[in-house]
Amino acid sequence: MSYEDLKRLNTLLSDFTWFCQTFLQTGTGLEWDAIGGRDYFATAWMEFFKGIKDGTYHRLAEAITDAPYISHFRKEVEERLNPLLAQLDAMEVEQGLHKIKVRIEVGKFERHEKMLKQMSRDNIIFDIIRDDDDIRDTYFIDGDPDEIRSYLMHGIREVLDRYTSAEQARIREIESRLKEMEAVIQEKTNLLSTREILHQDLDRKAKEQQDEITALTERNRRLEEMLSKYRQEEEEAGNVGMDESAPIKDGKLRMYFLYKLGFLDNSIWNEGLTYGQRARVLRKILGGNTITQVSALRYYKLFNATGSTELKQYESDNEHKVLDYLKSICPDTDFPKGKFVNNIMKGTKRGQPQ
Known part of the structure; x- marks a missing residue:
C-alpha cells in the first residue's frame, strides 16, 4: 500500500x-x-x-x-x-x-x-x-x-x-498455503528419495557391469596371452631349428625341403604312380597324420609348378630356412644360395656330375 x-x-x-x-x-x-x-x-x-x-x-x-x-x-x-x-x-x-x-x-x-x-x-x-x-x-x-x-x-x-x-x-490462507507447500515439499522429498534409490540401483548395476567388464577384460587379456603364446609356439614350430636335433614340424615346409632336395621331381618317380599315390607315399614318409593326403597332393603340385607366382613367393620367403637348416646340420660344408642338392641331382641325371 x-x-x-x-x-x-x-x-x-x-x-x-x-x-x-x-x-x-x-x-x-x-x-x-x-x-x-x-x-x-x-x-x-x-x-x-x-x-x-x-x-x-x-x-x-x-x-x-x-x-x-x-x-x-x-x-x-x-x-x-x-x-x-x-x-x-x-x-x-x-x-x-x-x-x-x-x-x-x-x-x-x-x-x-x-x-x-x-x-x-x-x-x-x-x-x-x-x-x-x-x-x-x-x-x-x-x-x-x-x-x-x-x-x-x-x-x-x-x-x-x-x-x-x-x-x-x-x-x-497462509496456513492453507503452508500445508500445500508442505505437501509439495513432501512429494518432492519422496521423489528425491525415489530418485536416490534409483541412482543407488543404477550405481550398483554400473558397478556390477564394471566388475563384469573388468573380469571380461582380464579374461580376454589371459586369452590374448595364451593365443600369443600359442602363435609363438606355432611360429617356432613352423620355423626350422638351428641344430640337427630339432625336427621340422611344418608339413608344407617339409615338402619344400623334399622339393629342394630333388625328391619331388617327376622324372625320378615311377611313371605308373599317380599324383594321388605319390601323395600317399610322401604323406607316410612325412609322418602319417602330421599332414593330410589332400595337403600333400596340393603341395606336390605346387612345388612342381615351376615358374608359378605362388611358388616364387614361397621360395622368396622360405629359401633361407632350407639353407640355414642344411648349414646347421653340415657346418663344414658350403651351401651357396641357389646351389642346392636338386641341382646336383639334375646334373647327375644328365651325366654331368658337379
Whole structure:
C-alpha cells in the first residue's frame, strides 16, 4: 500500500471516530452547548444527528473496511478504535427516550437555515420552520442515549470484526498455503528419495557391469596371452631349428625341403604312380597324420609348378630356412644360395656330375 492510502484511511478514521468522541464529550449526547461544529454551515449536533440518521456513520465504517485497507492496516485501525470501544462500553448511559435540547445562534440562522429545514423534513427535529419570522434559538430532538451508544459501538465492532476476520482469513490462507507447500515439499522429498534409490540401483548395476567388464577384460587379456603364446609356439614350430636335433614340424615346409632336395621331381618317380599315390607315399614318409593326403597332393603340385607366382613367393620367403637348416646340420660344408642338392641331382641325371 502507498502513503496516499494511509492518509486516506486516517481521514476516514478521523471522521468515523468523531461521532464516538463527540458522543462521549457531550455526556452521552445530552449536552451540546460546549461542542463546536466542524462545518461552517452546520453545528456539531446537526452533523452528529444527521450523520447517524442518514447513514454517514455506517458508510464511513464500510469505507474503513474496504479490502485494500484490511490486509495492510489492521494495527492502525485497532489502535484507534479499541480505546474508544472500551470508553463507550464503560460509561454510564441514561436509558429511555429523551427530549434533547439543542441550540443555534439566531444571528447565524441564514447559515444554518438549509440544514435545519432538511433536518425538519427528515424528522430529526420536530420544530416546523414555516417562514423567516419563525426563527428560534432552541430546537429539540428525541433520542435514546443508550440506543445511540449501542449503534456507535456496533459500528466499531463491525469494523474490528471485519479486520479480525480478515486477519483470521489471511492466517487461514497462509496456513492453507503452508500445508500445500508442505505437501509439495513432501512429494518432492519422496521423489528425491525415489530418485536416490534409483541412482543407488543404477550405481550398483554400473558397478556390477564394471566388475563384469573388468573380469571380461582380464579374461580376454589371459586369452590374448595364451593365443600369443600359442602363435609363438606355432611360429617356432613352423620355423626350422638351428641344430640337427630339432625336427621340422611344418608339413608344407617339409615338402619344400623334399622339393629342394630333388625328391619331388617327376622324372625320378615311377611313371605308373599317380599324383594321388605319390601323395600317399610322401604323406607316410612325412609322418602319417602330421599332414593330410589332400595337403600333400596340393603341395606336390605346387612345388612342381615351376615358374608359378605362388611358388616364387614361397621360395622368396622360405629359401633361407632350407639353407640355414642344411648349414646347421653340415657346418663344414658350403651351401651357396641357389646351389642346392636338386641341382646336383639334375646334373647327375644328365651325366654331368658337379
